[in-house]
Amino acid sequence: MRAALPLILPVLVFGISFGVVAQPIIGGLAASAMSATIIAGASQIAAVTVLDSGGGAAAAVVAGLLMNARFFPMALAVAPALRGSRLRQLVEVQAAVDASFVLADQGDGTFSRGMLVGSWLPQTAAWVGGTVIGVLLGEVIPDPQELGLDVVLPAFFITLLVRDVRASGTRRTFEVIGLAIAITLALTPVAPAGMPVVAAAAAALLGLRR
Amino acid sequence: MTAVWVTIALLCLGTIAIKAAGPLLMGEHEPRGRWLAVIALLSPALLSSLIVYQTFSGHPDGLVVDARVAGAATAVAGALTRLPMFAVMVLAAGVTAALRALA
Numbered sequence: 631m632r633a634a635l636p637l638i639l640p641v642l643v644f645g646i647s648f649g650v651v652a653q654p655i656i657g658g659l660a661a662s663a664m665s666a667t668i669i670a671g672a673s674q675i676a677a678v679t680v681l682d683s684g685g686g687a688a689a690a691v692v693a694g695l696l697m698n699a700r701f702f703p704m705a706l707a708v709a710p711a712l713r714g715s716r717l718r719q720l721v722e723v724q725a726a727v728d729a730s731f732v733l734a735d736q737g738d739g740t741f742s743r744g745m746l747v748g749s750w751l752p753q754t755a756a757w758v759g760g761t762v763i764g765v766l767l768g769e770v771i772p773d774p775q776e777l778g779l780d781v782v783l784p785a786f787f788i789t790l791l792v793r794d795v796r797a798s799g800t801r802r803t804f805e806v807i808g809l810a811i812a813i814t815l816a817l818t819p820v821a822p823a824g825m826p827v828v829a830a831a832a833a834a835l836l837g838l839r840r
Numbered sequence: 841m842t843a844v845w846v847t848i849a850l851l852c853l854g855t856i857a858i859k860a861a862g863p864l865l866m867g868e869h870e871p872r873g874r875w876l877a878v879i880a881l882l883s884p885a886l887l888s889s890l891i892v893y894q895t896f897s898g899h900p901d902g903l904v905v906d907a908r909v910a911g912a913a914t915a916v917a918g919a920l921t922r923l924p925m926f927a928v929m930v931l932a933a934g935v936t937a938a939l940r941a942l943a
Binding site: 636639640643656657660663664667668669670672673674677681686687690691694695698699700701702703704705706707708709710712716719720723724726728731732735737738739740775776777778779780781782783784785786787788789790791792793794795798799802803806807809810811813814815818819822823826827830831832833834835836837838840 | 842843844845846847848850851852854855856858859860861862863864865866869870871874875876877878879880881882883884885886887888889890891892893894895896897901902903907908911912914915916918919920925926928929931932933934935936937938940941
C-alpha cells in the first residue's frame, strides 16, 4: 500500500479532470458511475468524446474497448502471479491497469501479486473520489487544461519509466523504448484512438532476439 | 441518456472480459526463457508509448504539437535530475499552464 502513495496524486488529478470534463456531457451521476465501474481513464474519455460528438453507444463502446485492448497483454503477463481459485484470479486480474502493472513488475518477467492488488485499491479510490470531486466542483474549477493538468499523468509515467530504466535498463530496453515511440508516432495520425499503444506493446517482442 | 448507460454497462463488461482473458488463456502455463524477457520489456514499451500518445495525440485524433510537449520535456529533465516525483508533476503542469497562458 505504501508504495502506491506516489500514484494517488496523479490519479486524483486525472479523476478530477475527468469529472469536470464529463459532467456537462453525460451528467454527474453517469460520470461517477463510469469511473466506479470501468476504472480506466483513457477509455472513459474516449467513450465520452464519441458520445459528445454525436456518435452512438456502439461507437462509444468500440472506442473505449480499443483504448483498453492494451490490458490484454498486461493480463497475460500478470496471470502467472495470481493464486487461488479461478474465480479469485479473474477478480484479481482486474487490478492489471497501467500504474499498478508497472509497480508490480519485478523486472525479471514476474510480477508481485501483493503489489498489483495493493496499489490498485488506493488508485481506484483516488480515481473514483477524484471524479466525484470534479463533478461537484466543476462549476468553480477552471478548465483543467488551463492548469496544465493534462500533463500530470504523462509526467508521472515519465518518472516511472526513468525509474524502471535506472533499475533494470539494458541496451535492449532502449531499443524497445525507441521502437515503441516510433510505432506510436507512426500510428497516432492514422489508427483509431488507443490502437497505437496496443501496437507499441509488440515492441517488447524484441526480447525474443538473442 | 439511454445511450450513456448502455455505453457504461457494455464498456464495463468488455473491460472486465479483456483482463479475464489473461488467466483464462494462460491457465497453469508458466512463461519460461525468452518469453520472460519479453514480459519484462512490456512495462518500458507500454510506458513510453503511453507517454508519447498522451503528449502528442490530438482531440479527438491526429498528431498535435502543443504546450504538452514542453511539459513532458520538463518532466523528462526533472526525472533525469532525480527531482522528487511530486515536484516533477507540479513543474510539468506549471510549464504547460504558463505556456498556454502566454499563448
